Amino acid sequence: MELRTLRYFVAVAEELHFGRAAARLHMSQPPLSRAIKALEAETGAVLLERSSAGVALTPVGAVLLAEARALLDRADTLRVRVAVAAGAAVLTVGLLGDSTDPGVTRLARAFRARHPGVEIHVRETDLTDPTCGLHAGAVDIALTRAPFDETGLTVRELRADPVGALLRADDPQARRESLRLADLAGRRWFRFPDGTDGQWQSYWSGGEEREGPVVRAVQECRQAVLWNGTVGMTLAGHDPGDGLVVVPVSDMAPSRVVLAWREGDGNPLLRSFTQVAAAAYRPCLTPSTKAAQAEASKRRVP
Amino acid sequence: MELRTLRYFVAVAEELHFGRAAARLHMSQPPLSRAIKALEAETGAVLLERSSAGVALTPVGAVLLAEARALLDRADTLRVRVAVAAGAAVLTVGLLGDSTDPGVTRLARAFRARHPGVEIHVRETDLTDPTCGLHAGAVDIALTRAPFDETGLTVRELRADPVGALLRADDPQARRESLRLADLAGRRWFRFPDGTDGQWQSYWSGGEEREGPVVRAVQECRQAVLWNGTVGMTLAGHDPGDGLVVVPVSDMAPSRVVLAWREGDGNPLLRSFTQVAAAAYRPCLTPSTKAAQAEASKRRVP
DNA sequence: GGCCACGATACCGATCGGGTATCGAGGCGG
DNA sequence: CCGCCTCGATACCCGATCGGTATCGTGGCC
Structure with a gap:
């Protein structure tokens, strides 16, 4: 029961779809299926109910999901605390200068409150680089708007605006x-x-x-x-x-506010920052927004 | 930063000796050295000070030790909670019938208080099998006295009696x-x-x-x-x-009260039980006892 | 000065994790 | 009713990783 396996499980349990979870984890579906199966063997319990209707959590799976989230959160905190102790707790946040998002300073404040000792730098850019210098390494994480070239980046949606x-x-x-x-x-x-x-x-x-x-x-x-x-x-x-x-304009997809960071970036503050951000934006991701997303992703394929 | 690595680090940080830590982890010293080195690379901080005088924790290492212990403890709790949810939270404790140890029922009570829903069975045996049926699979963990045939078992000392x-x-x-x-x-x-x-x-x-x-x-x-x-x-x-x-009798090594379980036993209650037991017995492991142990282990080799 | 203790390094083999290709079952539309 | 489509499972392959053995380097100590 390693943290990686739990991350896999959380992804599947949240997506309730092996394929999407695999995409989110930047891996292919088969090893993910295998890992979940191994986890079920290790715990000795069925965690997910696979049926033609889709994937559903079993009661044991629900318990594991809650516990795993807590544990992973604790692990992120550990990494931040160690970084703080090592004097390396610096995060540079890129901010797209569209002036429509009031949240960054609030985010930074929440983050500092949660992890005393961290240092957060904000670097605001104009509309010509939606990644705010992510690719160039000028920032560690960007609070910006999709879409843009996501190669080598991990993108997480926070909100969608008409x-x-x-x-x-x-x-x-x-x-x-x-x-x-x-x-x-x-x-x-x-x-x-x-x-x-x-x-x-x-x-x-x-x-x-x-x-x-x-x-x-x-x-x-x-x-x-x-x-x-x-x-x-x-x-x-x-x-x-x-x-x-x-x-x-009725026939344009909503503009998605996203967090983006370099895939595989080892900065321990990253994950914690995304957590704080997700928590701060959660009320913005309404069910209707989610439904719209699902629609959009459906339309994308054919 | 996987749990396994953190377990390794905790072992080294507690033993302050790579060789002993490796023995405790049932592995050899070189891969342990490598794992710690990799952990230091990942955190970007020196965690242990190696000198001819021995191994010492750096301040960052001390932070990581505390955090890692907390995280591993949380991970054990996770496993127990999942086992409880799966209805598989049963632990059979073997107890050597020497009637000198008042602690088992107290241990069981502490454990049940910490993890509601677990079921603990106690099986008392006579002096002819110090492993209380561990090898035979009759019990999951034995609270007993060393020495005995430890092949295939993990043994952890709780106390030493003259x-x-x-x-x-x-x-x-x-x-x-x-x-x-x-x-x-x-x-x-x-x-x-x-x-x-x-x-x-x-x-x-x-x-x-x-x-x-x-x-x-x-x-x-x-x-x-x-x-x-x-x-x-x-x-x-x-x-x-x-x-x-x-x-x-002055020339006999003290009798060691130990916990023993099958190496690699996957029962999630095991680790938690050992934690609770170690906490309950901690005041019994006095420095003098520790010194006596060190002496004994020194004497054992030549 | 030589021995010893102990962590680091070199190297090797086995295991594991991840990838591609493919299967099989269930649902749905023609 | 048949065929296609979706999606998770399986088969198989490969490279990375992990752990083991042998050995080195260094500092302390008789």
């Missing part, structure tokens, strides 16, 4: 209740500079090649719309102020 | 302050039946072949001495009553 078109208040379509992407065909859109992550660029362009001014930061987006009358996508549900309006 | 000669009060040597084994040469000694563990037999015979009546239980020993005028070894420091006296 998006909409940012328009001048005097735009002909500004009064609409909602729009579809097709309604904005032919308009000039603001774009991000060359070198910006392709997936990010594509998402915020609604999946098409666009024409229009280049911006780097949220404020520039607003200025581009206000001054040049272009359009662009932004988060819905906020008051853009300043003679601008946001009209929800 | 021993002495059991004599009739009217014996010529009964008034002596202490005796040496040589003083008892030529006397008739009580013995244990054929088939009794050889090491056990040899220890209680002072290392020599003896002549005399055969006994199976503590009461029979007393009767043999009282009625037949034979001698025999028993625990010092207790009043044997009934016209008997115990005279300390």
Whole structure:
């Protein structure tokens, strides 16, 4: 009963799906099945009920899940405490400068309260690098928005926000209740500079090649719309102020706030930070959001 | 940072000696050295100070020791809780019927209090099988006295008691302050039946072949001495009553109360039971006892 | 100065963990 | 009703890891 095995079990028990759990663990499904089977042999109890309807936890499995979470949490705490004792408890958090997320300082405070002695640095970047310098090693973990090139990274979703078109208040379509992407065909859109992550660029362009001014930061987006009358996508549900309006766009996937870190990064503060973050954002991941995700992932395959 | 590695570290940190720790872990020293080195690489801190004077904990190592103990304890608790949930929380404790140890029921009570739902069976045996049926599988763990055939078993010392000669009060040597084994040469000694563990037999015979009546239980020993005028070894420091006296024997190693279980036994209650037992007996393992042990182990090699 | 104690290193073999390919059962649509 | 599809299980292979034996290097001590 090693920690790795328990991590595997927690993943399966949370996903209730071997394939997804394996993906989350960056491994393939067969060894995961084997590991769970070995765990069941070791405990001498059936932990998961496999049926055609899916995977379900047995009562013993539920007990193990709770205990394993507690144990893994304790293990993370151990690593942090040792790092603190060794004077190596430093975590650099990359923050996407979209100014829509109030939570980072709160996160950092919660983290410091939980693990006295840690040092958290925040490094804010503009919209041209959604990984905030993760790939380059400038930060240890990024609190940012998907999508972007995830190769070599582990990504964990914290929240999903609806998006909409940012328009001048005097735009002909500004009064609409909602729009579809097709309604904005032919308009000039603001774009991000060359070198910006392709997936990010594509998402915020609604999946098409666009024409229009280049911006780097949220404020520039607003200025581009206000001054040049272009359009662009932004988060819905906020008051853009300043003679601008946001009209929800019904056929765009919500924008996902995620944590991302380098796969296999040994920094002991990482896991604890993700835990704290997940706890802080938990109320944001509503069932409807989850359902939307499930829908999205279903649609993705065919 | 797996649990196994932490177990290794705890062993070394407690023994402050790689060789002894390796012995305790039933492995050889080189892989243990390697594992500790890997752990130091993973944590990025020096955990142990190796010098010619011996091994010492660094401050970071001390933190890790405390944290690792807590984590391993939690892991044991996890296993017990899962076993309880699975309805498999049964432990059969073998108890050597020497009637000198008041602790078992107390141990069982402490264990049940710590882990509600466990079931503890006690099986008491006579002196002819110091392993209380461990080898035969009749019990899971034995609370008994060394020495005996330890092949395939893990043994952990809880306490060491001085021993002495059991004599009739009217014996010529009964008034002596202490005796040496040589003083008892030529006397008739009580013995244990054929088939009794050889090491056990040899220890209680002072290392020599003896002549005399055969006994199976503590009461029979007393009767043999009282009625037949034979001698025999028993625990010092207790009043044997009934016209008997115990005279300390200076050249016999103290009798060690030990826990023993089958190496590699997967019963999750085992480790927890040993923890509880160790905690209950801790005040009994005085520094002098420890020193005596160290002496004994030194003497054993040459 | 030589022996001894003890941790580190070198090297080897067995085991284990993870990967790919494939199977088999159950559900669902044509 | 048949075939496809999904998903967990199985078979098999390979490389990493772990533990063992032999040996070294160093510092203390007679």
